Amino acid sequence: MAKRSVWSDNRFWQRSAAWVTGFASILLIWLTFDTSAQISMGTDADLQNGVTKRVPAPTVINYKITYEMDTTRGHEVPVIGEKEMFFGRDDWSEEEAAELLHLGKLGSQAKNCMNCHTLLGNGAYYAPDLTKAWLDPAWGPEGSLQSMTGKNTKEEAMAEFLQHPSQYPTHARMMPDLGITADEAQGLVAFLKHMSSIDTNGFPRNFGKIKGAVHGK
Amino acid sequence: MASNHLTGVGSESKQLATWYFTFAAIIFGAQLVFGVVAAIQYVMPGFLFEIVDFSVARMIHINALVVWMVFAMFGAVYWLLPDETGIETVGIKIGKLLFWVFAAAIVVVVLVYLLVQVGPATESTIWLIHEGREYIEAPRWADFGIVVVALGFVFNLFATGMKGKQTGIITVLMADMLAFAGLYLAGMFFTDNISVDQFWWWWVIHLWVEATWEVYVGSLAAYGLITMIGAHRKTVEMWLWIEVAMLFGSGILGLGHHYFWIGTPEYWWEIGALFSALEPLPLVAMFIHVLYDWGKTQGAETEKGNPASVIKNKPAFTWFVLNAFGNFLGAGIWGFFHTLPQVNLYTHGTQFTSAHGHLAFFGAYATILIGMMYLAVQGTNGIKVLKSTKSSLAATWMITGGVMGMGIALTIAGYVQVLVSRAQMGATWAGYFDGQSGMWFSQAMDWRLFMGVITLIGFVFLAKDLLSIGKATHHER
Amino acid sequence: MLAPINESVMITEIALDDFLPIFISSSLVLVFGAVYAIVFTFVKVGALKPWLMPFGYLGWVLTAYCLYLMGSLMHVGEFTQKALIVTMIGYLFLPHAIYYMVDKVHQENEH
Numbered sequence: 186m187a188k189r190s191v192w193s194d195n196r197f198w199q200r201s202a203a204w205v206t207g208f209a210s211i212l213l214i215w216l217t218f219d220t221s222a223q224i225s226m227g228t229d230a231d232l233q234n235g236v237t238k239r240v241p242a243p244t245v246i247n248y249k250i251t252y253e254m255d256t257t258r259g260h261e262v263p264v265i266g267e268k269e270m271f272f273g274r275d276d277w278s279e280e281e282a283a284e285l286l287h288l289g290k291l292g293s294q295a296k297n298c299m300n301c302h303t304l305l306g307n308g309a310y311y312a313p314d315l316t317k318a319w320l321d322p323a324w325g326p327e328g329s330l331q332s333m334t335g336k337n338t339k340e341e342a343m344a345e346f347l348q349h350p351s352q353y354p355t356h357a358r359m360m361p362d363l364g365i366t367a368d369e370a371q372g373l374v375a376f377l378k379h380m381s382s383i384d385t386n387g388f389p390r391n392f393g394k395i396k397g398a399v400h401g402k
Numbered sequence: 403m404a405s406n407h408l409t410g411v412g413s414e415s416k417q418l419a420t421w422y423f424t425f426a427a428i429i430f431g432a433q434l435v436f437g438v439v440a441a442i443q444y445v446m447p448g449f450l451f452e453i454v455d456f457s458v459a460r461m462i463h464i465n466a467l468v469v470w471m472v473f474a475m476f477g478a479v480y481w482l483l484p485d486e487t488g489i490e491t492v493g494i495k496i497g498k499l500l501f502w503v504f505a506a507a508i509v510v511v512v513l514v515y516l517l518v519q520v521g522p523a524t525e526s527t528i529w530l531i532h533e534g535r536e537y538i539e540a541p542r543w544a545d546f547g548i549v550v551v552a553l554g555f556v557f558n559l560f561a562t563g564m565k566g567k568q569t570g571i572i573t574v575l576m577a578d579m580l581a582f583a584g585l586y587l588a589g590m591f592f593t594d595n596i597s598v599d600q601f602w603w604w605w606v607i608h609l610w611v612e613a614t615w616e617v618y619v620g621s622l623a624a625y626g627l628i629t630m631i632g633a634h635r636k637t638v639e640m641w642l643w644i645e646v647a648m649l650f651g652s653g654i655l656g657l658g659h660h661y662f663w664i665g666t667p668e669y670w671w672e673i674g675a676l677f678s679a680l681e682p683l684p685l686v687a688m689f690i691h692v693l694y695d696w697g698k699t700q701g702a703e704t705e706k707g708n709p710a711s712v713i714k715n716k717p718a719f720t721w722f723v724l725n726a727f728g729n730f731l732g733a734g735i736w737g738f739f740h741t742l743p744q745v746n747l748y749t750h751g752t753q754f755t756s757a758h759g760h761l762a763f764f765g766a767y768a769t770i771l772i773g774m775m776y777l778a779v780q781g782t783n784g785i786k787v788l789k790s791t792k793s794s795l796a797a798t799w800m801i802t803g804g805v806m807g808m809g810i811a812l813t814i815a816g817y818v819q820v821l822v823s824r825a826q827m828g829a830t831w832a833g834y835f836d837g838q839s840g841m842w843f844s845q846a847m848d849w850r851l852f853m854g855v856i857t858l859i860g861f862v863f864l865a866k867d868l869l870s871i872g873k874a875t876h877h878e879r
Numbered sequence: 880m881l882a883p884i885n886e887s888v889m890i891t892e893i894a895l896d897d898f899l900p901i902f903i904s905s906s907l908v909l910v911f912g913a914v915y916a917i918v919f920t921f922v923k924v925g926a927l928k929p930w931l932m933p934f935g936y937l938g939w940v941l942t943a944y945c946l947y948l949m950g951s952l953m954h955v956g957e958f959t960q961k962a963l964i965v966t967m968i969g970y971l972f973l974p975h976a977i978y979y980m981v982d983k984v985h986q987e988n989e990h
Contacts, residue, residue, distance in 0.1 A: 193983035195570065195636065198643035205647045209654035216673070217601075223667050224597040239665050240597050283594070290594045292523030294534030300457035305600055305664045306751035308536055310819075311444070311456045313834035314751055316663075323831050330831065351452070356835045358447040361455045369523045380596055386671070388663030389829035390747050390892075637984045644980075675955075676962045682909055683970070687977060689913070690920050694981065697924050730913065739905035744953035745893065817902065825895055 229279045232265065239384040243282035246271045246375050250382050252320050252392055260387025271378065272340050272371060288369065289376025296363045296373075304380065306388060312360065314389060318343075319374075319381035322393045330355070343377065344370035415480045415491035418498055420782060422477025423775045425505050426470040427865060430768075432512070433466035434858045441851040445844075458519050461532065461539050462512060467763060468537055469508055474771035475618060476555050479575060481778055482625045483559070487566025493558050500554040507547045511540055528592060535599075537607055538589045545590045552583035570639035574621045574646055582614040597665030604660040612681065612733075613653035615767060619725065620645040620688065622770050626722045629777070631712045633695040641691050648684035656681045662743045663750055671743040678741040682734040692726040714787050715780050717794040717871070721773030724802060728765020736761045736809065748824040753846075754816035761809040768805075775868055783872035785879055793867035800860025807853030815846035891954040901952050904945040911945060912970065914938035919974045923982075943967045 191197050227238030232245060249269035255262045268275040277285070293299070299308035302315045323330040324339045333353050336342040346353050347370040350360035365373065439459040442449045450459075483491050491497065514531055521527030532539040540548065556579055563572045589606035593599050624642045627633040658674030699712050713719045736758040740749040749755070780788040819837045827833025837843060893901065918935030921927040950963055 195640050202643045202647040206650040213654055220666050224665050226595050287594050288523055295521050295523045295527040297457045297534045299536050300460045303751040309460050313831045314829050321830050361452045363520050383665040385663045391828035393830050672958050675959050679966050686916050690916055697926050735906050735909045739902050
């Protein structure tokens with residue numbers, strides 16, 4: 186029998202596998218702690234003091250959100266601006282806003298949004314991405330979607346659409362009626378507005394800037 | 403030994419394995435049927451509108467996928483346990499009871515998906531109907547059921563492994579299945595913060611399919627090489643350990659490639675890119691491993707003046723080789739070309755992901771699990787050398803060709819989507835539908851549907867073959 | 880908290896005409912990579928004639944070229960650049976190392 190070499194020794198590889206796995210796991214756990222701290226929701230005080238959080242407080246619904254190019258980071262980031270009315274109010278308290286967001290997030294799961302749409306780019310590919318849906322010019326003052334519903338504000342237009350989607354077809358592929366109530370629709374719109382304020386490292390690129398985009402035609 | 407390799411007669415563990423395989427095959431069929439429904443809806447959006455909407459069909463399509471694979475994975479472990487450990491599975495009565503609990507729970511879950519579909523925005527919907535989280539939609543009550551069943555399965559595996567002979571394959575499986583079951587817990591909570599939600603959601607999905615499931619497949623391939631072509635155990639097990647090191651070494655932190663755009667910090671770009679670039683390496687290695695062992699074993703037999711094939715189960719071995727190749731193609735190539743953040747910025751959430759999903763789940767998992775079903779047919783019928791039938795060949799060609807065709811069609815659709823909806827229109831509502839309306843996109847969807855139907859017909863051949871091949875007379879008994 | 884990495888990964892847009900070459904070259908990275916590993920292993924095992932070996936190494940060269948093409952079209956940053964170079968050099972040695980080990984085990988068990 187040839188001399189046994191360490192490279193062909195099962196025990197050596199068994200130990201290597203254990204060490205590699207252990208090391209990768211520990212690194213992942215350490216990174217998880219760091220990331221968890223960075224993606225925990227901010228507070229209302231952060232918003233008032235202009236502290237930027239990757240995931241802002243639910244009360245971000247009281248503010249105007251835009252998506253602007255950040256030259257140092259090289260991509261667009263959500264920018265939280267001055268106060269803005271949301272369903273006729275800009276003074277949603279921390280509790281009220283949190284409750285609304287809770288309803289909306291629950292609704293997004295209960296209505297199975299993710300099995301047609303993508304949220305933060307994850308989900309199904311049968312319907313548009315919702316990550317920055319709140320910022321879509323089509324829902325804005327001169328947008329086709331807002332005028333289609335006959336409402337005067339973005340949030341009311343979105344809520345109306347969510348309650349009666351098959352009345353407002355935008356494509357042969359329609360959204361089905363999911364029995365969304367007026368309250369649920371309000372929560373879902375709050376959820377969408379909050380999601381648009383999350384710092385997604387520039388995803389999606391060139392959102393809603395068809396004319397200004399690098400490849401814009 | 404309680405039973406010889408490839409002989410299932412008299413083993414309760416192997417009997418339980420066949421139950422698991424049978425149920426898995428039924429759910430596999432359901433997966434394909436609902437996949438075809440969803441594919442029709444891309445082509446004819448009015449099809450079953452507000453009856454079985456795309457969201458419902460797709461939820462059943464991907465949940466059935468996960469469920470049939472988990473069933474077949476459990477079954478495969480119960481199948482190989484007596485061979486590896488040399489004893490009957492410990493606690494097999496519990497295992498059998500849990501099978502019925504699991505199967506009944508799945509039937510209830512699917513019926514609720516299909517009949518209730520959506521609920522109001524309350525916690526009770528999450529508990530009773532579904533959780534609305536892709537792949538792990540199962541309602542909370544079922545989550546607890548799944549944990550109980552998984553723990554029972556892990557108990558069977560550990561008790562048997564510790565009482566009987568604990569081979570390298572069993573050691574890897576024990577550690578891997580414990581992690582597999584434990585990771586499910588990361589997907590069992592609700593949070594209002596969607597970034598946190600998706601962060602942990604990927605722990606379950608990624609650490610399953612790109613780490614623990616891959617290692618599981620490595621162990622199955624090792625078992626298959628030993629039983630089907632008589633490969634040398636020591637070489638195979640050494641390879642297995644190297645594969646574990648490579649798969650976990652790249653796969654665990656490869657999780658980073660899901661953290662580019664969900665609100666998580668930028669450092670994941672670097673981590674994701676680096677470990678994603680390493681992820682194909684073990685897949686290449688696994689592919690070479692299978693060919694190397696096959697060549698060596700056949701070569702050794704031929705030298706001894708025995709030129710007959712060393713393969714003891716033709717259809718199963720075909721599926722195992724397809725697995726090695728499909729893993730490399732679907733998970734490797736189709737994964738790699740959209741994994742770096744610079745390009746993933748444009749491909750994330752497009753049909754590219756869908757193409758990769760179809761090819762990878764099929765190539766890496768469906769193939770080897772179908773192979774295990776053929777091994778079980780051979781064992782339960784006491785066949786020495788199992789040979790292919792016309793149906794085995796038809797099934798192999800149609801399923802493989804169908805899934806490849808779907809993958810290519812979806813890739814073309816994804817490419818159109820990237821150029822039109824992403825690079826030019828910036829992912830708005832209007833940009834999305836502009837991309838969907840293009841001629842290339844819609845033709846790709848027609849082809850996808852056609853290839854999906856081919857796959858479904860292939861499945862019919864597969865089911866027929868699994869039920870009848872054991873009775874065929876051309877095998878060596 | 881970890882400091883953000885200064886290098887801006889996303890500063891340059893990918894040109895429209897570059898998407899197709901990127902997808903094709905990144906697929907070919909793995910295809911040629913596999914060609915290298917397979918030819919190398921088969922020549923060593925004796926399943927292929929030894930004069931084919933240079934084609935194996937040609938596979939590696941093409942892998943490296945495709946990776947370079949892909950990286951430059953994507954405008955990858957410095958860190959990724961280094962990581963890709965190290966990966967390519969590592970990949971040159973990988974089949975050698977794997978073959979060496981597997982062969983050792985075979986010899987120990989058969990002779």
